[in-house]
Each structure stands twice: as C-alpha cells, then as structure tokens.
Amino acid sequence: MTIDTVRAEPTDRRREQRGWYFYDWACSVYSTSVLTVFLGPYLTSVAESAADPDGFVHPLGIPVRAGSFFAYAVSLSVIVAVLVMPVVGAAADRTGRKKPLLGAAAYVGAAATAGMFFLDGDRYLLGGLLLVVANAAQSVAMMLYNSYLPQIAPPEERDAVSSRGWAFGYAAGSLVLVANLVLYSAHDSFGLTETAAVRVCLASAGLWWGAFTLVPLRRLRDRRSRPEEATAPGLRQLAATVRGMRRHPLTLAFLLAYLIYNDGIQTVISQASVYGSEELGLGQSTLIGAVLLVQVLAVAGALAMGRLARTYGAKRTILGSLVAWTVTLGAGFFLPAGAPLWFFVLAAGIGLVLGGSQALSRSLFSHLVPPGKEAEYFSAYELSDRGMSWLGPLLFGLTYQLTGSYRDAILSLVAFFVIGFILLARVPVRRAIGEAGNPVPEKI
Structure with missing residues (x-):
C-alpha cells in the first residue's frame, strides 16, 4: 500500500x-x-x-x-x-x-x-x-x-x-x-x-x-486515495507482498527471527499475571504493582538500549536482550511461591528489556526494507507479527494442559528466545541492508 x-x-x-x-x-x-x-x-x-x-x-x-x-x-x-x-x-x-x-x-x-x-x-x-x-x-x-x-x-x-x-x-x-x-x-x-x-x-x-x-x-483526516494506489483484496495482497519479499531473502530471514522471539515476548506479557496469581499465589495488588514497575522501567530500558545500540549496533543489542529474556524466564521458573519481592525483581528484568527489544527490532527492520516499499513491507510486518503471536499462548496452554504446571508452561517459552537468537545471529545484516538498496550505517 x-x-x-x-x-x-x-x-x-x-x-x-x-x-x-x-x-x-x-x-x-x-x-x-x-x-x-x-x-x-x-x-x-x-x-x-x-x-x-x-x-x-x-x-x-x-x-x-x-x-x-x-x-x-x-x-x-x-x-x-x-x-x-x-x-x-x-x-x-x-x-x-x-x-x-x-x-x-x-x-x-x-x-x-x-x-x-x-x-x-x-x-x-x-x-x-x-x-x-x-x-x-x-x-x-x-x-x-x-x-x-x-x-x-x-x-x-x-x-x-x-x-x-x-x-x-x-x-x-x-x-x-x-x-x-x-x-x-x-x-x-x-x-x-x-x-x-x-x-x-x-x-x-x-x-x-x-x-x-x-x-x-x-483530529485525524482521511486522504483521498488515488486509483494507482488500490490494492488486491486482503489475503491476496498479503500473499503478493510475501512473494515479492522472496527477492530479499535476508530481509525474510530477519523477519522470521523477529516473529519467533517477539511471539515469546507477547506471550510473557499476556500470561505473566496468570503465572503470578495461579502458580505463585500472589494477590491482585501485587500483580498491579509489578505491571506498574514494568511500565516505568520499559521506558528507561528502551532509552538505555538505544544508547547501547549506538555503541554496539542494534543487532548485538537485540541479541543481548534475548539472552536477558532467557535468563529472566529461567529465573522465573525457580521463583518461590508467596514471595512478592522476587516477583518484583522478575518484573524489573522484564521491564528493562521489553521496550528496547521491540523498538530496536522495528528500527533494524526499517533498514532492510527496499526504498519505495516501506508501507507495503511494514504492513506485512504487522500482519505477520499478529499471525505468529498465537503460537506462544498455544504452547503455554498446551504445556499446562499436559503437565498441570505453570512453571513448566513459563519455561517452555524459553524456546522462542533461543531459536530467535540463533536465527538472528545467522542474519548478515550489513549484507542484507546493502541488498535491499539502502546505505549501511556505521553501527548496525
């Protein structure tokens, strides 16, 4: 579009x-x-x-x-x-x-x-x-x-x-x-x-x-569409965009890595309160306080990760955040029940990597989009993001259904961060940016 x-x-x-x-x-x-x-x-x-x-x-x-x-x-x-x-x-x-x-x-x-x-x-x-x-x-x-x-x-x-x-x-x-x-x-x-x-x-x-x-x-206003801007009906347009993206396989490789680790992020966000209440026996007031802590630290974490990206590059910073996600979930598996303090420590860890992981992923993807295809590629990015984010909750639910343990369910999400790390590490982002027809930043 x-x-x-x-x-x-x-x-x-x-x-x-x-x-x-x-x-x-x-x-x-x-x-x-x-x-x-x-x-x-x-x-x-x-x-x-x-x-x-x-x-x-x-x-x-x-x-x-x-x-x-x-x-x-x-x-x-x-x-x-x-x-x-x-x-x-x-x-x-x-x-x-x-x-x-x-x-x-x-x-x-x-x-x-x-x-x-x-x-x-x-x-x-x-x-x-x-x-x-x-x-x-x-x-x-x-x-x-x-x-x-x-x-x-x-x-x-x-x-x-x-x-x-x-x-x-x-x-x-x-x-x-x-x-x-x-x-x-x-x-x-x-x-x-x-x-x-x-x-x-x-x-x-x-x-x-x-x-x-x-x-x-x-306050928002509509813009008159031009005939040449019309697109194919929904799913056909998405399929056409994906077919076009095959000409840029390294961009697709990054998108696949992002979809997997972002699915893990979205599942942690949606299921953390269930884990805290059902497995750890924490009250609603504790859960609200923990989410407030995440909200505040997400801003600080995003700013800090932005500074790290200027020094080490976005890819390395994202990879570091995926390691932090893995460690945080591993620690969550061992949290004692009825211990709000340790749940707040877990929330702090999530908050510090949450905003930065997603913000840097979006900015890195923007370098991999061919000029003139920005809206079309970001449309696929949004749709694909939503399309994959059912898998994490499904795995979480199935793990609990099979084991009866929320600890096993939360630990199962580590797979998304490990696989995402491996796939992202294999993407040569500098070559991917060049092949997309964009200038390669000094730090990426």
Whole structure:
C-alpha cells in the first residue's frame, strides 16, 4: 500500500499529530489493565468455577483444562485478527477512508471490553467471546492507527512522533493502573466485593478507550486515495507482498527471527499475571504493582538500549536482550511461591528489556526494507507479527494442559528466545541492508 506524502502546514500537522497520540492514550489501557493484569486471572477463576470435578470446561464439547482457557482464547483472538486485518487494510487503501474503519474497530473493542462488567459466576464462554472480539478489534485498530504515521509526519519527524505516541500509551496505562490499584485495594471502602471491583476495572478500560478515541477521530483526516494506489483484496495482497519479499531473502530471514522471539515476548506479557496469581499465589495488588514497575522501567530500558545500540549496533543489542529474556524466564521458573519481592525483581528484568527489544527490532527492520516499499513491507510486518503471536499462548496452554504446571508452561517459552537468537545471529545484516538498496550505517 502506498501512503501520501505529508503536505499539511506545520500548525495543522502538529494538531493532527496530537490527535494521533491520543489513540495510544485511549487503547493502551486495554492492553495494560485488561489483557496484562486483570482478565487472565479473573477469567481463569471464572472458568475454574464452571469446571467439572477433574478441572475441565467443555466449550463446544471440547475438554479444556480451566487453567488453559484464557491462553486458548488469546490464540483464537489473534487468528481472527489475522483473517480480518488484510480485508480491512485493503478496504482502507481502496477507499482512503481509514478514520471510519478505525472508529468502528475501536468502538467494537471498547464495547466488548465494557461488556466484561457482566462477566461473573460461571460465564466463562461469555468472557472468552468478549476477549476474542476485543483483542481482534484492538489489533485491527492498531494496524490502521500505525498506518497514519507516514501521513502525519515527514521522515525527519517520524522517530519523535512515534516515540511520543508510545510514551502517551505507557503514561495512560500507568495512570489507570494506579486508579485500579486504589479501587481494588480499598474495594470495601467503595462498597464493592473483590470480584465486583475487578469487573469495574475491566469495564472502565472500555469506557476510557471509547471516550478518548473521540480525540483522534476529531483530529485525524482521511486522504483521498488515488486509483494507482488500490490494492488486491486482503489475503491476496498479503500473499503478493510475501512473494515479492522472496527477492530479499535476508530481509525474510530477519523477519522470521523477529516473529519467533517477539511471539515469546507477547506471550510473557499476556500470561505473566496468570503465572503470578495461579502458580505463585500472589494477590491482585501485587500483580498491579509489578505491571506498574514494568511500565516505568520499559521506558528507561528502551532509552538505555538505544544508547547501547549506538555503541554496539542494534543487532548485538537485540541479541543481548534475548539472552536477558532467557535468563529472566529461567529465573522465573525457580521463583518461590508467596514471595512478592522476587516477583518484583522478575518484573524489573522484564521491564528493562521489553521496550528496547521491540523498538530496536522495528528500527533494524526499517533498514532492510527496499526504498519505495516501506508501507507495503511494514504492513506485512504487522500482519505477520499478529499471525505468529498465537503460537506462544498455544504452547503455554498446551504445556499446562499436559503437565498441570505453570512453571513448566513459563519455561517452555524459553524456546522462542533461543531459536530467535540463533536465527538472528545467522542474519548478515550489513549484507542484507546493502541488498535491499539502502546505505549501511556505521553501527548496525
């Protein structure tokens, strides 16, 4: 897909950029409060209340261990997102009307999240359905949101604009988590039971998402599409892009390495709270505090890894972060139950490598994209990212189903970082950049 060059006056461009930041502010609360903190443990407890004496629930007649239900639902949501994203992306390119599609995806996700208020008793199927809808809608909306960046910022501004949007998201996540922590910890003072407080926290994320989405919908503008910019329908366009990428096998080799280790990263993010609550017996307040620590240290870690990349190159820095991920997960396997301090140490380790691993991976990939193919390749990057990120939750869920141990499940994720390390180490990035037709930086 081709994207218009920025032509707006500086004042109009700044206004549109500020509106763009606010979508990250709006939707990051879902990722942080819902997906990372509250929904995993809560939906697991709802499934357990509906389980048979052997600990299994039976959606569509399929026996599923209650402790695996959340992980399977996350996997299903990603599969749904991958099927929908190419279709929506092609429609956005053909019509030039991204904003209505962004609004539709955002409000479907926000409504599903707000509907989690009604998730109580043994309604695990309702919880699974709302999770699939909200997570898939969030993926589609983020794809459209990211595609605005080249339209609202000229090349010299994109790093700064992208970083500010990322910072807005982390700031919103931290702010709402603090409010969640107050509400959850003092739920008696508010006249709420513990489960009611969790349901309010879940629903409030949907209301936040919907309310602040109004800002980007007011400030972002659609660009008229040109006939030559039309793309093939969804999956055919993705297939054509992948076929074209075969002319750059080293770029594909990096993309494969990234997809594998990023799948591990995404699974740790989504399953860490389940591990903390179910295996380590930690309370919700501890989990919220740990996620807050991750949020704060992710910013510091990204800045520190950026400095390391200037000295040692992005590839070496990413490889070092994958070693750190492996050590962190290995340490997580041995964490004693009921020891919040050591869980905070684990959270600190995750936070220090989280932001930098993903930020440097994106910047390194940008060097491997042939000139004139930026939007098309990053579209495949986003779709492929979502397409692979069902495998980690599936492995986590299967490992728990087969062993009954969350420790074994968390340790199984080490495979993603080890394999990703090996594949990335084998990519000659300097040659890959040259073959893509780009100048090779002094440090890469």
